Amino acid sequence: MKNEAYITRGKNRIANAVFFFISGFGYAAWASRIPTIRTTFQLSDSMLGTLLFAMPVGLICTLPLTNYLLGKFSSRKIMLLGSVAFNSVLCFTGFASQIWQLFIILFCFGSARNLLNISMNAQAVSVQRHYTESIITTFHGIWSIAGFAGAALGYFLVSMDIGIKWHFPLVGLTMIALTIYQYQYTIDDPPEPKKRKTLFSLPEKSVLHYAIIVFICMACENTMYDWSGVYFQKTMYASQAMATGAFAVYMVAMTLGRFAGDRVVNRIGIKNMLYYNSILLTAGFLLVVLIPYPIFGFIGFLMTGFGISCISPLVLSLAGKSAKEGSARTLASISSISYLGFLVVPPIIGFISEAASIRISFGIITLLAVIMIVLIKRIKQDSKTVTEHTQEVAL
DSSP, rough: HHHHHHHHHHHHHHHHHHHHHHHHHHHHHHHTHHHHHHHTTTTTTTHHHHHHTHHHHHHHHHHHHHHHHHTTSSSHHHHHHHHHHHHHHHHHHHTTOSSSHHHHHHHHHHHHHHHHHHHOOOHHHHHHTTTOOOOHHHHHHHHHHHHHHHHHHHHHHTTTTOOHHHHHHHHHHHHHHHHHHHHSOOOOOOOOOOOOSSSOOOOGGGHHHHHHHHHHHHHHHHHHHHHHHHHEEEEEEOHHHHHHHHHHHHHHHHHHHHHHHHHHHHHHOOOHHHHHHHHHHHHHHHHHHSSSSSSHHHHHHHHHHHHTHHHHHHHHHHHHHHOOOOOHHHHHHHHHHHHHHHHHHHHHHHHHHHHSOHHHHHHHHHHHHHHHHHHTTTTOOOOHHHHHHHHHOOO
């Protein structure tokens, strides 16, 4: 019986990791072809920003539905719906021939991504309950690996002159197949009963500052996804290959940081880890803004990758411990706010870049990172390790 339980929880963990991979790979497939779409539709920075704004609009419109579904159904069912919808929309993205069609598709893309990401984080909490050691940052590490792999595939297909009409359906259909196969190994957790009549509410006061930290962190992360290549080319006059290489350095640093995160935290503590991460993140952005030369760009992207790596998963762990409500609903609420940062801020970067310059846009992101440092400094010092925090969340 004991061996059977170990096998079952292992399958649950692998299945949840696969859904994180699906989310990261699918999003990276889209992000890797943003320059292609920009060229195809001849978009300016502000027009691209407007187009990207379709995703947060879709997310906001789906927030009430996601919270309602989490109170009615198991997270695994919502995760299945979100993953199939997310990858189905991705398949159609390559066939848009008009900007308005692409806007509608990206609206649906943001809506489906919200369903997938919030439900898979709730599912991760259910998986964590079966472990004494922390596994949260590992899931986010899988997302990073998927992002790197998706970006690498995109670069390869671009170099082979294979268009998005083949690229997106190839990725979408493969990810749907993975979804259907791994769904059987997910946990059928009961829905958490609704405690409020409203369909959506802000996180409770005790964890609101955590939501702001994750909002800023996710804004920084997706700014790197959507605009790092453009920044390298426009500010440092680098080639496409060099810009792609700089982004790869960032992705590798973020991935390594996430897989090493739990071990480092158990040595220095959660607050120290968050503080050092935020310092690295801010210093990385500051470096590329103040010294716009390729060599310093590579160093800055390396620092940014390591800095951004563990902030979100560790803050979510702290929030789950501090919350008075159920941890899954708390994570869902904070995740909703954080994904707004992930999707809303990058389009604004485009508007600012058009009005002023992309360098000023990155300077504003640096200021947001400074605010994050201040908020992290206000977190009470706690000597507990991630493992101890996660055990309390599971209870």
